[in-house]
Amino acid sequence: MISFALLLFIPLSLALKYLVGAGPIWLFLTGVVAVAILADWVRRATEQLAERAGSAVGGLLNVSFGSIAELVLALFVLAHGEADVVKAQITGSIIGTSLLGLGLxxxxxxxxxxxxSFNRANTGLLSTLLILVVVALLLPAMFDIQAHTGMANTDAVDERLSIGASIVLLGLYGANLIFTLVTHRGVFAGDEPSGNSAWSLARSLTVLIVGTIFIAAESELVSDAVEATATLLQVSQAFLGVIVLALVGTSADLFAAVAFARQDRMSIVFSICIGSAIQMALVVAPILVLASWAIGHPMNLVFNPLELFAIAGAAFIVRAISADGETNWFEGMLLIGVYLLFGLAFYFVGA
Incomplete structure (x- = not known):
């Protein structure tokens, strides 16, 4: 009943925009809540479709639609020419799921x-991929620093390198899917789907399609209000991107992770949290780079030092905590504490 009631934020936000003409803060707040609720409904629909399709097809469905809210929201922000906010959102999604989500x-x-306890083989692969994310994002930044010493048109070179890196990252993620879902499926298999979905196929597809459409509508509303909201709240757009927009897109994953942890299913928790961070870096970010050219607002993969430090710190901490195959509540507190420290740092950016 609560999830149905929260859907009222959708007509409320649209009414504030088109009927009342409310201020940007109200549009931003109601919009981000609406996107978060819609993301959870899309996640449920995807899970129900995966339950019918089996683990291999289900894995592909989760890849395709698991980050739809983050992708659509980032596309609308990017369409406004706010590439730095999008990169902040990518950073926030990675540290939000791997630190805050896993910590909670x-x-x-x-x-x-x-x-x-959890499956060390699967988690080991995921944490290795997270280290790969760090290397992949460090390369454009290091190249940018080096290129500035002797190249006149550095931005153009950064963009070409980012496009090439994006293609490589998408290829590596595709290879990861083949490895985990086909050639080594038995090693990483969890609970097999029963095939008895609680939702009908028609209902699952309807929720998925309608949810995605409304996510697009709400994302446009939020992206329109980002700059004005940051000014009125006297915070940087980087903070809104890293903390607010990122948590909006990943909220469904955070709630799902906590629910599975209460059931003592930590292997699924690691798959959700680290898998979401990897998907953001190896799928969503490259797609955004390639799409940015099509919409006329090119974005590269050159992140600023604080963003890179946050991503690298999250990757190495998760790697260390997941090494022994066991977790406890204090390790969760440590992850949450690190996330709060990063949050403070981004809050004071531009202060």
Whole structure:
């Protein structure tokens, strides 16, 4: 009932925009809540379709639609020429799921248990891919620093390098899907889908399609209000991107991770949290780079030092915590604490 009631934020936000002419803060707040709720409904629809399709096709469905809210929201922000805000959103999504989401899940799941265990093989692969993300994002930044010493048209070179890197990253993610879903499916398989979905096929497809359409509408509303909201709240657009917009897109993953942690299903928690961060870096970011050319607002993969430090820090901390195959509530507190430290740093950017 609560999830149905929260859907009222959709007509409320649209009414504030087109009937009342409310200020940007109200449009931004109601819009981000609406996107978060819609993202959860799209996630549910995707899970129901995956339940019918089996693990291989289900994995592809989750890749295709798991980050739809983040992708659509970022596209509309990018269409406004706010490439730096989009890169902040990518950073926030990576650290939000790998630090805050995983930390909350460990904390909630470990409060009444001494320890929780998970599949080390799957988590080891995921954490290795997260390290790859760090290397892939460090390369354009290091190249940019080096190129500035002897190249006149550095921006053009950065964009070409970013396009090439994006194609490589998408290829690596495709290889990861083949590895985990086809050639080594038995090693990484979890619970097989029962084939008995609680939703009908028609309902799942309807929720997926309608949810995506409304996400697009709400994302346009939010992107229109980002700059004015940042000015009125006296915070940087980087903070809104890293914390607010990123958490909006990943909220469904965060709630799902906590729910599975309470059921002591930590292997799924790691797959959701780290998998979402990897998907953001290896799928969503490259797609945004390629799409940015089509919409006339080119974006590169040159992140600023603070963003790179946050992503690298999250990757190495997750790698260390996941090495022993066990978690506890205190490790969750550590992850949340690191996320809060990064949040403070981004809050004071431009202050």
């Amino acid at each position: 899940a460990m904390l909630v799941g470990g409060l009444w248990r001494e320890r929780q």
